[in-house]
Amino acid sequence: TQLLEQSPQFLSIQEGENLTVYCNSSSVFSSLQWYRQEPGEGPVLLVTVVTGGEVKKLKRLTFQFGDARKDSSLHITAAQPGDTGLYLCAGDPGTYKYIFGTGTRLKVLA
Amino acid sequence: GAVVSQHPSWVICKSGTSVKIECRSLDFQATTMFWYRQFPKQSLMLMATSNEGSKATYEQGVEKDKFLINHASLTLSTLTVTSAHPEDSSFYICSAMGLAGDEQFFGPGTRLTVL
Numbered sequence: 719t720q721l722l723e724q725s726p727q728f729l730s731i732q733e734g735e736n737l738t739v740y741c742n743s744s745s746v747f748s749s750l751q752w753y754r755q756e757p758g759e760g761p762v763l764l765v766t767v768v769t770g771g772e773v774k775k776l777k778r779l780t781f782q783f784g785d786a787r788k789d790s791s792l793h794i795t796a797a798q799p800g801d802t803g804l805y806l807c808a809g810d811p812g813t814y815k816y817i818f819g820t821g822t823r824l825k826v827l828a
Numbered sequence: 829g830a831v832v833s834q835h836p837s838w839v840i841c842k843s844g845t846s847v848k849i850e851c852r853s854l855d856f857q858a859t860t861m862f863w864y865r866q867f868p869k870q871s872l873m874l875m876a877t878s879n880e881g882s883k884a885t886y887e888q889g890v891e892k893d894k895f896l897i898n899h900a901s902l903t904l905s906t907l908t909v910t911s912a913h914p915e916d917s918s919f920y921i922c923s924a925m926g927l928a929g930d931e932q933f934f935g936p937g938t939r940l941t942v943l
Contacts, residue, residue: 759937760921760934760937763931766931806871806872814929815874816932817874818873820871823869
């Protein structure tokens with residue numbers, strides 16, 4: 719069974735702080751996506767990374783795909799209350815059936 | 829952007845009844861749709877892959893006779909929870925994959941509560 723472990727599970731920080739969320743697996747993925755989900759809603763795609771070592775930036779969010787395509791990280795700079803939500807990574811083992819990570823629940827306090 | 833809708837957005841039913849949830853791709857055609865279940869404070873678990881015009885494929889541990897999936901057109905897939913029980917209460921989310929097959933678009937989810 720392919721598993722995607724995210725850490726930390728929960729994170730509560732003050733506005734303006736930086737944070738990093740990790741997504742780790744022992745399996746190789748052809749691509750990996752990051753989503754943010756708010757309560758009672760479906761997940762919203764933030765980014766897709768495909769190439770090992772790839773780094774993508776989306777405003778204050780920086781995403782990196784590990785060289786071996788087994789892990790990824792999401793770094794948020796100067797977090798804002800609007801960043802609050804459940805962050806999910808999801809990996810495609812090559813079947814287009816994405817496996818979702820365990821999730822990281824972020825709360826940014828004003 | 830691609831929009832996926834779900835109906836209903838929430839439903840409450842009595843134990844033993846069946847509930848149908850619809851997933852529609854509004855502005856694109858989707859040969860493949862996925863159904864997920866999400867329990868409170870947990871991640872999404874893939875239940876099944878719905879392919880237009882063919883039988884759905886179910887993930888290990890998901891009962892195909894309990895969760896009936898029909899993908900009758902390129903814009904509609906339905907999930908029917910048969911003989912629902914309280915343990916079926918969950919947030920059900922669908923996603924639809926565009927014809928290019930490189931991105932899935934998620935619906936807003938359906939919250940099912942079985943009394």
